[in-house]
Each structure stands twice: as structure tokens, then as C-alpha cells.
Amino acid sequence: MTRQAGSAAPLGSDRRRLEVAAALDASAVVAPAVILLAPSGEVEAVDHPTRIGPTPEARSVDLTDRVVMPGLVNAHAHLDLTLLGPRPFGGDWTTWAGMIRRERPTSPEAIRQAVLAGARLARAGGTAFLGDIAGNRGLPAVEAMRESGLPGVSYVEVFGIGLAEPGGLEFLGSLRDRTAVDAGGVRLGVSPHAPYSCGDRLYEAASRLGLPLATHLAETPEELRFVADAEGPLVELLKQVGAWTDSIRPWRRTPLGRLAAPLGESAAAIVHGNYLDDADLEAISRLAGVRRDGRRLGVVYCARASEYFGHPREGARPHRYRELLELGVPVALGTDSLVALDTPERLSVLDEMRRLARRDAVEPRRLVEMATLHGAELLGIDLREVSLRRGSRPRGLLAVTVARESRDPIGEALRAETSPEWLALAGSS
Ligand SMILES: [Zn+2]
Incomplete structure (x- = not known):
């Protein structure tokens, strides 16, 4: 599901349920998390798996060894x-x-x-x-x-x-x-x-x-x-x-x-x-x-x-x-x-x-805020393109690989020295 950044593999065109170790953007840090994506690539919800509940119609993607954030x-x-x-x-x-x-x-x-x-x-x-x-x-x-x-x-x-x-x-x-x-x-x-x-x-x-x-x-x-x-x-x-x-x-x-x-x-x-x-x-x-x-x-x-x-x-x-x-x-x-x-x-x-x-x-939320929202404000970019909030359309999602069942996935992603990967979202550009 993920590839080295540069040319991203499509995740498909149906509704997706991304099971991730952690999701973070300028507004929230959730670990573990489910990211629900519409076929268009629009974010329908990001929350703890228990609060999202079952979504049998959505295709589930196991990314439980990935920390995910907007590009x-x-x-x-x-x-x-x-x-x-x-x-x-x-x-x-x-x-x-x-x-x-x-x-x-x-x-x-x-x-x-x-x-x-x-x-x-x-x-x-x-x-x-x-x-x-x-x-x-x-x-x-x-x-x-x-x-x-x-x-x-x-x-x-x-x-x-x-x-x-x-x-x-x-x-x-x-x-x-x-x-x-x-x-x-x-x-x-x-x-x-x-x-x-x-x-x-x-x-x-x-x-x-x-x-x-x-x-x-x-x-x-x-x-x-x-x-x-x-x-x-x-x-x-x-x-x-x-x-x-x-x-x-x-x-x-x-x-x-x-x-x-x-x-x-x-x-x-x-x-x-x-x-x-x-x-x-x-x-x-x-x-x-x-x-x-x-x-x-x-x-x-x-x-x-x-x-x-x-x-x-x-x-x-x-x-x-x-x-x-x-x-x-x-x-x-x-x-x-x-x-x-x-x-x-x-x-x-x-x-x-x-x-x-x-x-x-x-703190991680602050770092992502600086690296997404604040940059977008300075450059004049639509904030929904760098957000995971409901209704946003991020210009790509990034994943950093961490150990499966890591107790501190975000800390691990920030301590790592590896390059991130892109998850491409069908319907988004
Ligand atoms: Zn310079």
C-alpha cells in the first residue's frame, strides 16, 4: 500500500478505512487511529478505532505500523x-x-x-x-x-x-x-x-x-x-x-x-x-x-x-x-x-x-502545525489541503514506518531518520 515517495501507488477508488498507528495534523493527535476516506479522497473522519465503530462497506487497509500525517x-x-x-x-x-x-x-x-x-x-x-x-x-x-x-x-x-x-x-x-x-x-x-x-x-x-x-x-x-x-x-x-x-x-x-x-x-x-x-x-x-x-x-x-x-x-x-x-x-x-x-x-x-x-x-501536534498549517498560511494555500480534519482534501498523505504495536509511535517516527512514504489517494491530485 505504500511506496517510496515520488510516485505513489493508488489506494483505489472506493471508500477506505485506514487503520494506522497514529494520525496527526495541526488540530489533533490520535493514536491508534482510523482515517475514513471517501472515494474522492475527502476525509470523512479521523478518530480512535473504538469511536469510529465498524464500517463494513469500507475497504480496510492495515497501516498499523505507520504514523500518518498530511503532506x-x-x-x-x-x-x-x-x-x-x-x-x-x-x-x-x-x-x-x-x-x-x-x-x-x-x-x-x-x-x-x-x-x-x-x-x-x-x-x-x-x-x-x-x-x-x-x-x-x-x-x-x-x-x-x-x-x-x-x-x-x-x-x-x-x-x-x-x-x-x-x-x-x-x-x-x-x-x-x-x-x-x-x-x-x-x-x-x-x-x-x-x-x-x-x-x-x-x-x-x-x-x-x-x-x-x-x-x-x-x-x-x-x-x-x-x-x-x-x-x-x-x-x-x-x-x-x-x-x-x-x-x-x-x-x-x-x-x-x-x-x-x-x-x-x-x-x-x-x-x-x-x-x-x-x-x-x-x-x-x-x-x-x-x-x-x-x-x-x-x-x-x-x-x-x-x-x-x-x-x-x-x-x-x-x-x-x-x-x-x-x-x-x-x-x-x-x-x-x-x-x-x-x-x-x-x-x-x-x-x-x-x-x-x-x-x-x-510537542508533535505543534510540529505538524508548523510544518503544515502555518506554511500554508504563509504561502496562501487552502488549509484543507494540509489537514486531516473532516471535510478536508489533503494533497497526499505521508506515512512513517514504526514498529508494529509501538507504545510510542509518534515519538518513534520523530526519532527515526528514514524518509517518509506517500499514500496516494484516488480522486485527489
Ligand atoms: Zn534562504
């Missing part, structure tokens, strides 16, 4: 970097970024191959929807994601600060004419890269496009220093690339304080947020209350990537995702690129869930 949302990836493979960080960001600049694909065909490979690894990791950064004006990456069949948002990345800002603005002015806003299940988005590489006018123009917007923010102490004081190594970087001008003045703010207006107006996905202060948290919780085109502003936490780059640095407080969650802010999970990961065989926020379960003892 996951990876809210931040760089599929175009997939073929670089995992690399050591080395401890120096400038050296690392230089390696990326030298080795990233540049021809449309090389970008296409990388994105298709990344989409395959994402599917293999149980990803139902993905938010990808189409690197450096990477329109071929948008088209490749559409070709891959993996739905979600492809955010076209743009740079431009100081002397480079006019060029970025000009590109943004024509972005909507360069590709379809919505095609192949992939929505066009825009990603001003970061506060040190994009000026205020560029953020405002990106926000005015009315597209989903994602940006790296509050990622490093150097970025905070750049925004507050217009000093430090990022000034040197801008000088090297010829973008620096003395008209770039200190903002005397945090990155979030500086950019709250355009980020709020576009219901942005704020990626990383490794260094947020109390006022930032307050502002984010206020902005997260606003909806735009079915999206909410929220934070994407890339737990493994943050560790890879050594965040939070010594002396800084841990990432504040739990406080954000308590404030009602959606906190989605993202992987960042495969370069920063320890799982060459898949690209999956299941591994972020596992990391947070192990490191911070986050």
Missing part, C-alpha cells in the same frame, strides 16, 4: 542550489557566499536541472507544497518549478541597494509581464533578498506588486549592525560589488523596524528571524493579524540551516519561535538549500520537525 509545506528553499550538494560551512560567511556565487548554476538549462532535482528531493521528503527562492532574477527557476509539478510559490529574487537599486527597480517594474502570475500550481512571488542588499524603495516597489513576498531578515548580527549604523563587513561587501554610496545612511532601527510597512502590506514571509528583539516580536504579532489574498505574515524558521551557519551566535538568546507561536504568529518551517543540510537523499521539513523534537522537546 508537508516547506516554506523556504533554494532549489536552484540543489546540485551543489551538502557542503561544510567553514565558519566564514563571506567565503561561503563566494563559493555559492562561483558554483551556482547560471545557464537556464543548468538552473532547470537543479530545480527539477530539488523538486524530486522535496517530493521524496514528503513535501506537498514549497516556497522556493528563484535565485537572482531566476525566471527559469519559476518555469522549472511549474514543470516539476510541485505546487507552491516561486519567489523571484531581486537585489538592489545604493547604486544597484535603480537596476533592481527596473527589473521589478517588468516582473509581472515576464511570466504568468499563476500557472502549473505555482504562484509567482517576489523576494527582495535582504535588508543589506535591497533599499527601501525596492522593498516598497516589491510590496506594491501585490505578489506573495519573502525576504531574509534578522539573519545575522552583521545585518543588524548594517541597518542600525551603516557599518561593518556588509558595507565592505557593498563596496566590493560596487553598490555602496554614502547616501546609504544608518536607519537607527532593527531590520524589522525599518521594513515593517512594506512587509506588513504584503503579508510577507519573514525568513530566519534569528535575531529579533522584544519590539520586533510585538510588531510581528500585530502584523500577523492582517490577511492579504488568503495569506498571513509570519516567520519561516530554518532550524537546521540556522545551526549550520552558527546561529544564534555565542551569547545571543535562542531563536524565539516559541514566543512567536505563543503570540499567535504563524511560524512555518523551511529547509533553506541542500547545501546547508545533512540529508542528501531528501529535502524535507520533516527533518526540521525531528530536530526541534529532539533539541527543544516541542
